[in-house]
Amino acid sequence: MALRYDVIDKMAALITFAFGLVAALAWNEAIQALFALYIDPGGSITAMLIYAVLVTIIAVLATIWIGSVAARARSAPPAEPR
Numbered sequence: 428m429a430l431r432y433d434v435i436d437k438m439a440a441l442i443t444f445a446f447g448l449v450a451a452l453a454w455n456e457a458i459q460a461l462f463a464l465y466i467d468p469g470g471s472i473t474a475m476l477i478y479a480v481l482v483t484i485i486a487v488l489a490t491i492w493i494g495s496v497a498a499r500a501r502s503a504p505p506a507e508p509r
Contacts, residue, residue: 455482458482459478462474462481
């Protein structure tokens with residue numbers, strides 16, 4: 428029975444990761460399209476570096492924000508049933 432639980436648990440984690448990867452790829456395309464509006468999409472190394480730095484900054488800020496929201500949710504008392 429424990430093996431069955433472990434398999435289901437791992438499958439759920441992998442499926443969740445797969446959906447996250449699909450969402451990340453979709454966001455990557457959207458951000459690249461938005462970025463191409465403001466910077467010449469010639470594919471220069473400078474444009475690619477600027478894109479990478481901006482995406483990294485956004486990812487770090489989003490990760491910090493999500494972590495603080497999760498920490499607040501963990502420390503909040505559970506809601507009383509109605």
